[in-house]
Amino acid sequence: VSEFSLIARHFARPLRHPANTPLGIGDDAALLQPSAGEQLVVTTDMLVEGTHFLADTDAKTLGWKTLAVNLSDLAAMGATPRWLLLAGALPDADPAWLSAFATGAHACAEAFEADLVGGDTTRGPRCFCVTAIGEVPAGQALRRSGGQPGDDLWVSGQPGRAALGLAHVRGQITLSNADARACADALHQPQPRVALGIALRSIAHAAIDVSDGLIADLGHILRQSGLAAEVGAYLLPSPAADVPLEKARTAVLAGGDDYELLFSAPPAAREAIALIGHRLALPLTRFGALVPGPGGQCTVRDVHGAPLPLERVGYDHFPDA
Amino acid sequence: VSEFSLIARHFARPLRHPANTPLGIGDDAALLQPSAGEQLVVTTDMLVEGTHFLADTDAKTLGWKTLAVNLSDLAAMGATPRWLLLAGALPDADPAWLSAFATGAHACAEAFEADLVGGDTTRGPRCFCVTAIGEVPAGQALRRSGGQPGDDLWVSGQPGRAALGLAHVRGQITLSNADARACADALHQPQPRVALGIALRSIAHAAIDVSDGLIADLGHILRQSGLAAEVGAYLLPSPAADVPLEKARTAVLAGGDDYELLFSAPPAAREAIALIGHRLALPLTRFGALVPGPGGQCTVRDVHGAPLPLERVGYDHFPDA
Numbered sequence: 331v332s333e334f335s336l337i338a339r340h341f342a343r344p345l346r347h348p349a350n351t352p353l354g355i356g357d358d359a360a361l362l363q364p365s366a367g368e369q370l371v372v373t374t375d376m377l378v379e380g381t382h383f384l385a386d387t388d389a390k391t392l393g394w395k396t397l398a399v400n401l402s403d404l405a406a407m408g409a410t411p412r413w414l415l416l417a418g419a420l421p422d423a424d425p426a427w428l429s430a431f432a433t434g435a436h437a438c439a440e441a442f443e444a445d446l447v448g449g450d451t452t453r454g455p456r457c458f459c460v461t462a463i464g465e466v467p468a469g470q471a472l473r474r475s476g477g478q479p480g481d482d483l484w485v486s487g488q489p490g491r492a493a494l495g496l497a498h499v500r501g502q503i504t505l506s507n508a509d510a511r512a513c514a515d516a517l518h519q520p521q522p523r524v525a526l527g528i529a530l531r532s533i534a535h536a537a538i539d540v541s542d543g544l545i546a547d548l549g550h551i552l553r554q555s556g557l558a559a560e561v562g563a564y565l566l567p568s569p570a571a572d573v574p575l576e577k578a579r580t581a582v583l584a585g586g587d588d589y590e591l592l593f594s595a596p597p598a599a600r601e602a603i604a605l606i607g608h609r610l611a612l613p614l615t616r617f618g619a620l621v622p623g624p625g626g627q628c629t630v631r632d633v634h635g636a637p638l639p640l641e642r643v644g645y646d647h648f649p650d651a
Numbered sequence: 652v653s654e655f656s657l658i659a660r661h662f663a664r665p666l667r668h669p670a671n672t673p674l675g676i677g678d679d680a681a682l683l684q685p686s687a688g689e690q691l692v693v694t695t696d697m698l699v700e701g702t703h704f705l706a707d708t709d710a711k712t713l714g715w716k717t718l719a720v721n722l723s724d725l726a727a728m729g730a731t732p733r734w735l736l737l738a739g740a741l742p743d744a745d746p747a748w749l750s751a752f753a754t755g756a757h758a759c760a761e762a763f764e765a766d767l768v769g770g771d772t773t774r775g776p777r778c779f780c781v782t783a784i785g786e787v788p789a790g791q792a793l794r795r796s797g798g799q800p801g802d803d804l805w806v807s808g809q810p811g812r813a814a815l816g817l818a819h820v821r822g823q824i825t826l827s828n829a830d831a832r833a834c835a836d837a838l839h840q841p842q843p844r845v846a847l848g849i850a851l852r853s854i855a856h857a858a859i860d861v862s863d864g865l866i867a868d869l870g871h872i873l874r875q876s877g878l879a880a881e882v883g884a885y886l887l888p889s890p891a892a893d894v895p896l897e898k899a900r901t902a903v904l905a906g907g908d909d910y911e912l913l914f915s916a917p918p919a920a921r922e923a924i925a926l927i928g929h930r931l932a933l934p935l936t937r938f939g940a941l942v943p944g945p946g947g948q949c950t951v952r953d954v955h956g957a958p959l960p961l962e963r964v965g966y967d968h969f970p971d972a
Contacts (some may be wrong), residue, residue: 357795358727358859359694361787364685369673372768373680376738378775392759406679417697417780446695452779454699459738459771459780462678473679525861538679553675581690607948 341430345445346481350412362413368465371483379456389427391518392458393434398520399541400462401442404590405527406539408472409464411444416595416622419454424639444523446596470591472530477555481594483618486523489544490569490578491516493585497564503577509570520589529606530593534555537593545640547592549626555594558623564633566616569598578639583630594620661753666766669731681768683734689786693729696721700777706780710748712839713779714755719841721783721909722763726848728861729793732765740775763845793851793858793914798876802856802915804934804939805924810865811890811899812837814906824898830891835900841910845933848929851914858914864905866961868913869944870947876915879944885954886938900959904951914940 342355353361364370377396380383397414402635404411416435420428439446444462491493495513505513523539530537536555540547552559566582573581595603600616607614630638663676674682685691698717700706718735725732737756741749760767765783817833818824826834844860851858857872866882873880887903894902916924920939928935951959 338712353792353794358724359692359730359783359785361728361792362691362693363789364688364691370683370684370691371680372734372782374736374738374780375771375781376740376773376775376778376802378740378773381740381773381775403679404813407682409680413693415695415782415891417695417777419699419702421699448695450696450700452697452702454697454702454778455776456777457697459695459697461693461782463678468684471674471682472707473674490692532809564709591900607881 335463335586338492340428341446341448342447343436345631346440346443347445350448354445354447355449355451359628362447363462365465367468367496369468369471371407371464371466371471372402372403372461373400374459374461375403375428376459378472391431393431394438394519395460396458397438398462398522399589400446400460401438401522401524402520402539402541404462405522406462406472406529406537406591407526408527408537409462409466410528411462411464411524413447413463414439414444415461416446417450419457421453424439442522448541466531470531472527472534473552474536474603476621477551477557478593478596478621479534479542479557479622480540480597480614481620482597483548483561483592483594483620484599484614484616485540485544485590485592486614487588487590487611488527488567488613489540489588489590490581492520492571492584492587493581494573497577498528503573506572513570516588520587522589522590523612525601525610526591526606526612529610531601533602534593537591540588540592541588542586545583545590545628545630548628551592551594552628555596555620556625557620558625558627559618559629560621561618561628561630563630563638565615566585567613567615661749662770664757664767667761667764668766672768673768675766675768676770682728683768683784686786688789688794690789690792692725692728692787692792692890693782694721694724695780695782696724697778697780699861700931702909711755711923712750714752714924715759716806717779717781717838718756718759719843720910721781722759722765722843722845723841723860723862725783725847726843727793727858728787729791729848729852729858730787732763732783732845735760735765735767736769736782737767738771738780740773740778741776742777751925763843765810780911787852791852793848793855795857795872796875798857798878799917799942800874800878800941800943801918803915803918803937804869804880804882804915804941805935805937806861806865806911806913807847807886807933807935808909808944809888809890809934810861810909810911811902812905813841813908814902815894817819818898824894825894826891827893832931834891837909842907843892843910844912844933846931847912847927847933853925854920855914855916858912861905861909861911861913864875865913866904866949869949872913873949876941877946878941879946879948880939881942882939884951884959886936888934888936926932927929954955
């Protein structure tokens, strides 16, 4: 089976927005029509079997997640998703597996109104590489470096659920049926916070998506904004009921793979942010503040005001080592 | 060593064209400023160890080629390269290997004036995925589907050299020192025909880059243009001296990895094309014509006018099987 046919058979679909894409899959490259006044937002991510997913991962789930983690990067910039390119190495051309993977990938692309416009398939150890391209009005992109002293720190959704979902399937904890389902959804079908990112364009000063852990990813905002942070661990929502405090806290602060948005915004924006959360039916939790201080320093306190040891909350002390 | 630092340490360089890239490596995504009146040309390609390159391939050479094959796709569309994103899986973070790879990659990016604006590194079996983004004035992109009956067929450079270079290092043929060097260069450091693609914007009707073999890639133009072709194998330049005719012919017609441009243009453009070849000091050879007939049918003749059996010249009869 040739490379061309795998792409054509499983991944080519009618374009949702043909005016944006004069030429899609099937030539040497795709032709895209950028919108006037917009800047492009581009990100690429590679997912490797054994590192990012297991060999027995459900193919449809994996198709969704492979695109979702890239759309999450666009969301963190406040961008509107437009185009996706998907390259994949496959050990074999199993049509059932590919069809399921494509079904999941297309469900995600359609949910966020992006068109798959290019790709490449080749033989090799299973791995996928997605490039996502979005648009944002010139000057309105949310950057990691835009944090201001005095900004509130916010996070969407219920971070920690993906980590608890993984711990549950590994038998390390036991969740109720409802919590197990919610945590499995967070793990397998993360929801890129695209609508939130767009709503925050004129409101947030800095943003990042939480892929490596809440505190670890906060560190990027702190270093790039040249600020310190005060965080109240007790302010964050519990990801599930009846989980031992220590395990729940680690999941919230250090668990990766949640793809929630972490952002900073001035206190004057609190009402606007509450309204956005209400409109999107998405919990938005204020859990700390940016403060002057050594860039990158993060103090996480428990409900009594006592600082928690950072090595236990997923903070990477040597990010550039 | 964290993912961020590998990208920052080895791949972040000052931007050549800062006005085109408001934000480069280091945030959730890069911000690109498209040019007014231009369309975007986007392509992605994955190179896997064992499939596209061997484990002992020189890292610097591999860095060049990984970007070059993507820039070749832009060239085939007539695009000006602007931006590159590079994702890679690595079995280990060997700094010497990475440094050499980055040196080769940057040499290629700089040679074609593109900026590396994003990336991702992860642990896994060695593989690379590049996304290349270029620009072309709206409506001027060269497509595979644009061929017209009566068009001449042209190819740049000396296709077959990469295949002979590989046969030489494998001991299957013996080339003179000069030919061995030229063929090794074609194999290891392919030159994307960017300047040619740009020059052909207003001249060629259809174009493709030769990565799978001259006749196999011609097949894409034929099927997408709905035309047949007459090809004179004897019209194509010899890739090296003193190679048995059969081996040389197979290399020219079926050898992949040359990354020359194959294009169709009306006979009225012959003088303009000759001038382009002269200006670029690049051989441009007219080797056949597009003719009415069953879309995809290709007749390759020897100097006596006798058709060559297509299964011996790399033509894929069942490209969509």
